[in-house]
Amino acid sequence: MSRSNSLNGKVAIVTGAGRGIGLEVVRLLGERQVKVLCADIDIGSAEAAAAGVRDGGGEAAAVACDVGKSADVSKLVDAAGETFGKLDLAFNNAGILGPMGTPLDKVDEADWDRTLSINLSSVFYCLKYQVPAMLNAGGGAIVNAASVAGLIAAPRNPVYGATKHAVVGLTRSAAMQYADRGIRINAVCPGIVETGFSNSEVRQEGLPTFPPPFIPMQRFGTPEEIARLVVWLLSDEASYLTGEAVGADGGWRHM
Numbered sequence: 001m002s003r004s005n006s007l008n009g010k011v012a013i014v015t016g017a018g019r020g021i022g023l024e025v026v027r028l029l030g031e032r033q034v035k036v037l038c039a040d041i042d043i044g045s046a047e048a049a050a051a052g053v054r055d056g057g058g059e060a061a062a063v064a065c066d067v068g069k070s071a072d073v074s075k076l077v078d079a080a081g082e083t084f085g086k087l088d089l090a091f092n093n094a095g096i097l098g099p100m101g102t103p104l105d106k107v108d109e110a111d112w113d114r115t116l117s118i119n120l121s122s123v124f125y126c127l128k129y130q131v132p133a134m135l136n137a138g139g140g141a142i143v144n145a146a147s148v149a150g151l152i153a154a155p156r157n158p159v160y161g162a163t164k165h166a167v168v169g170l171t172r173s174a175a176m177q178y179a180d181r182g183i184r185i186n187a188v189c190p191g192i193v194e195t196g197f198s199n200s201e202v203r204q205e206g207l208p209t210f211p212p213p214f215i216p217m218q219r220f221g222t223p224e225e226i227a228r229l230v231v232w233l234l235s236d237e238a239s240y241l242t243g244e245a246v247g248a249d250g251g252w253r254h255m
Contacts, residue, residue, distance in 0.1 A: 006236035008033040011084040013076060015067050015126065016094035018045025020195030021145070024227035025091050026050075030058035032231070035084045039065040039076050040094070059084070067094045067122035068114075077129040087133040089234045092126040093145040095119045098160045112159055119163035120170070127174050131183060139182025141234045144171050146187040148249040164189075168245045175243035184242040186233045191249025193221040216251035 012029050016022040017038035023045075029036050030053030038053075038060055040046035046062035053060035061083050065076045080087040098115030099107050123144050134140030147164040154161025168187055175185040192215070229248055232238055247253055 005032050007089070007231070007234065009035075010088040011035045011037070011080055011086050012089035012091065012234070013037045013039060013080055013087065013126075013130070014049075014091045014093060015039045015065065015076075015122070016145070017049045017062075018042050021190070021193065021223045021226045021230070022091065022093040023049050023052075024223040025093070025230050026060070027052060027056075028224075028227050028231045029053075029089075029234075030056055030060060033058060034089065035059040036061075037076070037080050037083060038062045039067075041066050065094075067092075067125065068117035070125045070128075073122070073125040074129050077126075077133050081133060086137040087130060088137055088140045090126060090130045090134075090140070090142045091145070091230055091234070092123050092130075092142065094122060095145060095163075098157060098163070100157045100160070102157075102159075104158050107159055115159045115163055119160070120166050123167050123170060127170070127185070131174075131178060134183050135178075135181060140184075141238075142183065142185045143230050143233045144185070144187045146171070146189045146245060148189050148191040148247060148253055150187070151189050151245060151247060152253045171245065172243045179242050184233075184238070186238070186241055186243065187245040188226060188230055188233065189245050189247045189249070190221055190226045191215065191247075191252045193223060193226055195223050214252055214255055215249070216255060219250065221248060221250060 012034050017026050018040035026049045038046045038049040043064035050060035050062040065072045096118045099111045146167040149161040150164030150168040171187040
C-alpha cells in the first residue's frame, strides 16, 4: 500500500548539506518533492548538493553559510522566503568534532569557544530565525542534529559531549514553547556513522576501524539510515512527536 507524501511542495533548509548525513537528507527530501535550500560553509559542496536535486527533477538552491554567525543564519532563513516563498522544514545539521582525545584540563579555550559556536550557538541561531518564518507559514517541523554523545558520557571528547547534551536540552525546551503553535522540534542522536566526518577525523584520533564491541549491532551506521530517520521526523508520519531526542546508534547507549 502506497503512502501519501506529506512533504510534497514544502520548503526546507538543510545546514551542513554538502556531505554525509546532510547530503543524504537533501537527496531524500528532493525525491519527496521538497524544495531544498542547501547551506554549507563550503559553497561548492552546497551547490553540488542542490544540483543533485535539480538533476532529479526537483527544486533546490545553495547558500554559503557559517552557522556560527547569527547574521549568516538570518540571511539563510531570509533566502528561503526570497527563493521559495516560505519555510516549512529545517534540519540543523552542521557541526564539528572539536578537540577529540584532549583531556579537559588541556583543552584550549579557543577550541572550546569554536566548538560551542558551531555545535550549540548555531542551533540557537537557527531556531531563533526559523521559528518566526514557520509561524508565518502556519507551522513546521525542525530536526536538530545532536549525537549519542548527547545522551551518554563522551570521555574522549567532553567538549563535544557538552555541546550535544545542550542541543538535546535546547531542543526539548524549545519544543515545549512552540508545541501549541504548530511547530514540532526534535533531535536525532546518531552513533558512529560511515561519513567523511567520522572517517577522516574520528579515526585519526584512535577510534577503531572495525565494528567495535560496544555497538551491539556490530557495525557503524550509514548516512542514509540516519537521513531516513530525519526525513520521517520532518514528515506528518511523526506528527505526534515533539521534544524527542531519538537515538540511532546500533544499541550503543544500552550496553
